[in-house]
Amino acid sequence: xxxxxxxxxxxxxxxxxxxxxxxxxxDVEVCGEASDGLEGVEKGVELKPDVIVLDFYMPRVxxxxxxxxxxxxxxDTPIILFTVFQDETLDRLAHxxxxxxxxxxxxxxxxxxxxxxxxxxxxxxx
Numbered sequence: 476x477x478x479x480x481x482x483x484x485x486x487x488x489x490x491x492x493x494x495x496x497x498x499x500x501x502d503v504e505v506c507g508e509a510s511d512g513l514e515g516v517e518k519g520v521e522l523k524p525d526v527i528v529l530d531f532y533m534p535r536v537x538x539x540x541x542x543x544x545x546x547x548x549x550x551d552t553p554i555i556l557f558t559v560f561q562d563e564t565l566d567r568l569a570h571x572x573x574x575x576x577x578x579x580x581x582x583x584x585x586x587x588x589x590x591x592x593x594x595x596x597x598x599x600x601x
Contacts, residue, residue, distance in 0.1 A: 478595045479506040481522055483515030483541065484530040484557075489580075493528065493557075496584045503591060512536030516544045523549060526591050529574075531558035531565065539565075539572045546573025553594040557587060 480503045484490045494505045507522045509515035513536040531538040542554050553575040561579040569577045576590050
């Protein structure tokens with residue numbers, strides 16, 4: 476069964492890359508995209524995805540702010556903060572905001588698919 480993913484990133488090229496990789500590699504359907512945190516919150520409430528993948532640095536509302544808002548309204552939906560700005564402080568703040576996982580964009584994209592599968596109870600593909 477495919478899992479529904481919402482991608483929230485202000486970079487359209489990054490969203491397209493992640494979408495293509497996820498839909499090719501994992502048993503997922505990207506059910507929506509948003510270009511900033513506020514739009515991500517709105518689409519999260521509307522679409523009720525199985526997992527939300529958020530960038531950290533975005534206009535209007537950043538990833539941490541969006542995670543806090545999303546965690547308030549759809550608390551059972553796992554959120555992955557997918558960012559280049561990863562450090563211990565951000566990890567701690569992210570988990571406080573309701574983020575399930577913080578992953579670095581400079582890592583292999585398979586870490587994202589593996590984490591989505593882990594959070595949704597699927598077995599990772601090899």
